[in-house]
Amino acid sequence: MKKPKITVIGAGNVGSTTAMRLAESGLGDVVLVDVVEGMPQGKALDLYQAAPVVHHDSILVGTNDYGPTEGSDIVVMTAGLARKPGMSRDDLQDANAKIVAECMSRVAKTSRDAIVIMVTNPLDVMCEVARRVTGFPRERVIGMAGILDTARMRAFIAMEMGVSTESVFAIVLGGHGDSMVPLPRYTTVSGVPLPELLPKEKIDAIVQRTAQGGGEIVKLLKTGSAYYAPAAGVWEMVDSIVRDRKKILPCSVYLQGEFGLKDVWVGVPCKLGASGMEGVFELKLTQEELALLHKSAADVKNQMNKLPADFGV
Numbered sequence: 229m230k231k232p233k234i235t236v237i238g239a240g241n242v243g244s245t246t247a248m249r250l251a252e253s254g255l256g257d258v259v260l261v262d263v264v265e266g267m268p269q270g271k272a273l274d275l276y277q278a279a280p281v282v283h284h285d286s287i288l289v290g291t292n293d294y295g296p297t298e299g300s301d302i303v304v305m306t307a308g309l310a311r312k313p314g315m316s317r318d319d320l321q322d323a324n325a326k327i328v329a330e331c332m333s334r335v336a337k338t339s340r341d342a343i344v345i346m347v348t349n350p351l352d353v354m355c356e357v358a359r360r361v362t363g364f365p366r367e368r369v370i371g372m373a374g375i376l377d378t379a380r381m382r383a384f385i386a387m388e389m390g391v392s393t394e395s396v397f398a399i400v401l402g403g404h405g406d407s408m409v410p411l412p413r414y415t416t417v418s419g420v421p422l423p424e425l426l427p428k429e430k431i432d433a434i435v436q437r438t439a440q441g442g443g444e445i446v447k448l449l450k451t452g453s454a455y456y457a458p459a460a461g462v463w464e465m466v467d468s469i470v471r472d473r474k475k476i477l478p479c480s481v482y483l484q485g486e487f488g489l490k491d492v493w494v495g496v497p498c499k500l501g502a503s504g505m506e507g508v509f510e511l512k513l514t515q516e517e518l519a520l521l522h523k524s525a526a527d528v529k530n531q532m533n534k535l536p537a538d539f540g541v
């Protein structure tokens with residue numbers, strides 16, 4: 229049977245770490261694309277040379293053009309600028325919209341049936357650029373952020389309680405920005421809701437640290453942003469799609485009436501399977517939670533409105 233072909237655009241920190249996770253877990257063959265001459269080729273070769281030691285049969289190819297990407301099943305988009313201390317994700321919007329538009333116009337021509345997983349920031353707005361440029365349906369443009377945000381929340385809870393991260397489940401909704409909406413009511417440790425386990429001040433601190441989780445890493449690294457946990461988030465999405473696992477995962481989705489929101493990208497739990505985004509899982513929210521989600525969606529919409537009418541590609 230044919231192995232899935234997965235293209236990763238952008239061979240920087242997130243792209244190359246993602247390529248490594250995908251190849252080493254045998255999810256498919258990987259084509260790594262970047263504009264820097266020799267760099268994706270060098271990284272792909274380096275990654276492939278690990279195969280005899282870590283035992284995988286994935287083929288890795290690096291390229292500066294889209295020929296080798298033709299007919300990809302999945303395209304992971306990581307190309308673009310990363311923020312530095314003092315910047316917000318929205319500060320990247322103008323520069324990254326051009327990069328995403330250019331790359332997506334190539335994808336639309338070479339991999340017409342691909343499922344696009346967007347990573348480039350500002351995440352939700354870049355999903356809209358991809359949707360408009362490719363013309364792909366919402367089932368095939370999906371943003372990675374919610375898995376990262378919930379993973380951070382799970383890690384902070386595990387650290388606080390001294391338990392395995394595996395025993396912690398969390399839900400974070402909303403845009404991938406400061407107004408994201410962690411939901412303690414739906415966050416559980418071994419099935420027990422968080423508010424029954426930790427005092428309110430501790431939960432509030434975890435919620436705040438989660439919302440600022442990306443900025444915390446940027447401040448520490450100084451030269452760029454997180455990539456190990458983001459690559460893990462992409463890996464989980466690809467795994468659910470390639471193996472048709474139908475996991476419910478928080479992803480940025482182009483909402484069409486769910487949660488009372490329309491034509492806006494926000495993070496919500498959705499089912500990922502062989503067809504891509506196979507359905508939004510509409511959990512019940514209190515009025516207060518819904519108001520926070522709508523506020524976060526309004527922030528994304530405000531940024532979406534700043535996109536040019538035409539990307540010139």
Ligand SMILES: NC(=O)C1=CN([C@@H]2O[C@H](COP(=O)(O)OP(=O)(O)OC[C@H]3O[C@@H](n4cnc5c(N)ncnc54)[C@H](O)[C@@H]3O)[C@@H](O)[C@H]2O)C=CC1
Nearest residue numbers: 238240241242262263307308309310347348349372373458
């Ligand atoms: N959605 C999320 O949760 C996360 C999003 N990000 C975002 O992912 C993006 C990438 O981050 P890093 O990998 O750390 O940055 P990086 O700077 O390490 O890598 C970006 C790569 O994109 C390449 N590139 C630029 N223009 C290109 C083009 N037109 N075609 C192909 N390649 C091109 C660059 O040469 C560079 O190698 C950033 O926008 C960052 O904000 C990062 C972490 C989490």
Ligand SMILES: O=C([O-])CC(=O)C(=O)O
Nearest residue numbers: 311317349442443453454
């Ligand atoms: O914070 C950033 O700029 C990168 C990102 O989206 C994250 O790590 O959550």
